[in-house]
Amino acid sequence: MTNRTLLQFFHWYTPGGGKLWGEVAEKAVSLGEMGITDVWLPPSYKGASGGASVGYDAYDLFDLGEFDQKGTVATKYGDRQGLEHAAKSLRDAQVRVIHDVVFDHKMGADDKERVTVQRVNDDNRNEKEGDPFEATAYTRFTFPARNGKYSKFVWDKMCFSGIDYVEDPDATGVFKILNEYGDGEWNQEVDEENGNFDYLMGSDVEFRNNAVYEELKYWGRWFAEQVPCDGFRLDATKHIPAWFFRDWVGHVRETVSSELFVVAEYWAPDMGALQAYLDKVDNQLMLFDAALQIRFSQASKAGGEFDLRTIFDGSLVSAMPDKAVTLVANHDTQPLQALEAAVEPWFAPLAYALILLREQGMPCVFYPDLYGAKYTDKGTDGEDYEIDMPIIEGLPQLIEARKRFANGPQTDIFDDPHAIAFVRHGTAEAPGCVVILANGPEASKTIELGADHAGKTFHDFLGHCGEDAVADDEGRVTVRVNGGSVSVWVPKEG
Missing domain, CATH: 2.60.40.1180 (Golgi alpha-mannosidase II)
Structure with a gap:
């Protein structure tokens, strides 16, 4: 059996203009020949920022670049027809298609409604501040341009657990929405950072609402009928109750394909937290090896002072190799992003050799490392920075070497x-x-x-x-x- 190799075919600053789906289709054959077996595509549905959306500000999961919403028909990456062609081209090249899923939150609501909220301490979300109060929140999603096609479900205040902005009175912060779910408490089985890490951003989805739960299961079945789908990358799972994905992954495997590949982004270097999460989801999925990626970054900056014998210490791939997706970089760790942990170019070929040619783990290659990337963005200091991510020397050869020689x-x-x-x-x-x-x-x-x-x-x-x-x-x-x-x-x- 061919060694599986995943390619993340985008980065945070992928150029817009609807060109990515065409590039995927154009490169599909060469990727298969090189040794790429699986391609991870960015979120393919409409985001709140329309044609500029990277996809993680999820607005309408049922709009794959088909409806005139948020100022555009196509997404940043192209229209629905382009997505279908890209996915089919990958399949024709014997490359599996992995889709990004953002269930944690929704953004860009169509209407406001009155809600009762409770402010909480952002550093400890279990600590309540002041009394509950009524306010107006952006929590109603009706998707008028889609007009009920594919799904008639309307999202309202009963579908969300928290919000970060309210009006009348105007306030920002972290607010628990008080409704009939959870007795005013956050979801459990989430990460314990900030006391309870249920809330991340936007209108935070309330998974205890059975109507929401069933709608997201329906979406999984629907999506796999619309475009070729061999698996999912699950976004922000630290903020979503583990029981939901334990059930959801089992459901889509039962109704779509038992062979679906699923990897979750639970970005934590703590092995105890990762093992606990895997236990809660019945070990049905894989996780990105955040600890190893951080070790690579540290080793690249320390140079000859780093002890290479310890490179795998504390990593998921050393403890649970069959559950580890190993990586050198991704869209969150690239320069100027929230989890920035860049691996210096001199060390990147060494790091890729350590994930591509070993027996343990499933490696993930990052688009800029294979094709290069240049972009400009502001740093945390407010200054503009021009970033040049060079092609990693020898990476295509290392991918080919995995295909031909990483055996036994x-x-x-x-x-x-x-x-x-x-x-x-x-x-x-x-x-x-x-x-x-x-x-x-x-x-x-x-x-x-x-x-x-x-x-x-x-x-x-x-x-x-x-x-x-x-x-x-x-x-x-x-x-x-x-x-x-x-x-x-x-x-x-x-």
Whole structure:
């Protein structure tokens, strides 16, 4: 079976103008040939900011670029026809299609209504401040342009648990909406940051409302009928009760496909929190390995002072490899974003080798690392910054190496703080490789591959080391790596 490799085919600053779906379709064949098996697409439905929406300000889940809402028919990425063509092109290229899902909140309400709210302490949402009061809130979503097509469901104050802005009296903050759900308390089985992390932004969805629960299950079935769908990436799951996704994932697997791939964004480096969450969702999904991504960022900034033997310490992939989606960067960690934890360009090839060529985890490649990206945005200091994310040297070759050589059992040689290696021993049908990387000066290691490799010639698939390496009569081979680099030694053809 081909090693699965996921590509996040967008970033926070992906250019607008409805061009992305066309680019997906155009690149589908080349992605499949390279070794990409799954493509994660951005949110495909209408956001509150219309054609400028990255997609996480979810407005109408049923508008896939079909209705004139929020000032546009198409989304930032294109119209519904373009989405369908992009997804079909991926499928035709034998690439699975993974869709982004934002259930936590809605934004851009169509109407206001009177609500009763209770202000809470933003640093401890379990702590109430003052008395409940009546105010006007943007909590009614009627989607007039869609006019009931696909779903007649109207979202109102009974569908939301919290809000961050009210009028008459005007106030901002975090407000618990008081209705018949939860006895004035937030949802449970959410992350414990800020006491209770139910509230994130906008009109926060109330999952205890059974009508909401059934509508979101219906949407999952409906969406999979509209466009090719092989799985979902679930947004902001720290803020959504675990019981909801335990039920929702089971429901879509039962009604759509038992093979659906599901990965959740539960961005926490604490293994205890991740294991607890996986237990609550009956281990039905995978999680992004936030701890490993942070380690990569730290290692890239520390240079030769970082002990490479510890690179996987505290990571999800080391503790629960079958539940880990490993990554070097994503749209939240890229420069100028909320979880910024950039991996320096010199270290990025090493990090990618550590997720693409190992036996454990499912790797996710980030669009700018494969194709590059340039953008301008304001930093936290209010100043404008021009960001240039360069193409990561050798990344296409590393993806190809995963496809061709990341086979068989693995042996780690983590015996030096500045130079580590691992061996994929191959199978009877497919060759393996020896991966060596260094964050200090040039290094070499003698690897015992076994007598069946005696006399075989190896070369660096990445081309960083120009010489060949020949195994001796007992199958020992000495491989080299340049300083601050990575080499992938594979059997030489011919």
